[in-house]
Amino acid sequence: MTDIPNFETIAKAHGHTCPGIALGYKIAVAAAKWSGSDTNISVVSHTTRCPLDAIKQTFDLKKHPERLIVDDTNTVSFVLEKIDGSKLFIDEVPNTKLTSKELHMLKEKIAANTATPEDIARHTAIQNEFLHIMLNTPDEKLFTVREA
Numbered sequence: 001m002t003d004i005p006n007f008e009t010i011a012k013a014h015g016h017t018c019p020g021i022a023l024g025y026k027i028a029v030a031a032a033k034w035s036g037s038d039t040n041i042s043v044v045s046h047t048t049r050c051p052l053d054a055i056k057q058t059f060d061l062k063k064h065p066e067r068l069i070v071d072d073t074n075t076v077s078f079v080l081e082k083i084d085g086s087k088l089f090i091d092e093v094p095n096t097k098l099t100s101k102e103l104h105m106l107k108e109k110i111a112a113n114t115a116t117p118e119d120i121a122r123h124t125a126i127q128n129e130f131l132h133i134m135l136n137t138p139d140e141k142l143f144t145v146r147e148a
């Protein structure tokens, strides 16, 4: 049985909270429901970004890297497969990434090590705001799920 993940566990494994891990969490919940009693799930991930961590945590892929293939096309898109060959395709709805000019500027400052403590606090506040928006957005507005 694949456990339905909870957000705190996923965020802890990820190391920080951000809109990307909120999206990953929502995807992981949908994927865990699909997998049901099957725990031996193989994953093709088309992203290396934050949402992948939620999938890794949910399907124990850190311990089982042989079940993960990363084909990075910078899209939040996953193909999951059970032993019996049944598949689940999960694809992000385009243009749902939450960002703002201010957030972008703050990220650049942080990357360049020129951010003040106020900049860092503001960055965290914006990330948390976006995280809550993401958690409260219906799944179907964020990603599509198709079984095959």
Ligand SMILES: [Zn+2]
Residues within 6 Å of the ligand: 014, 016, 017, 018, 020, 021, 050
């Ligand atoms: Zn993140």
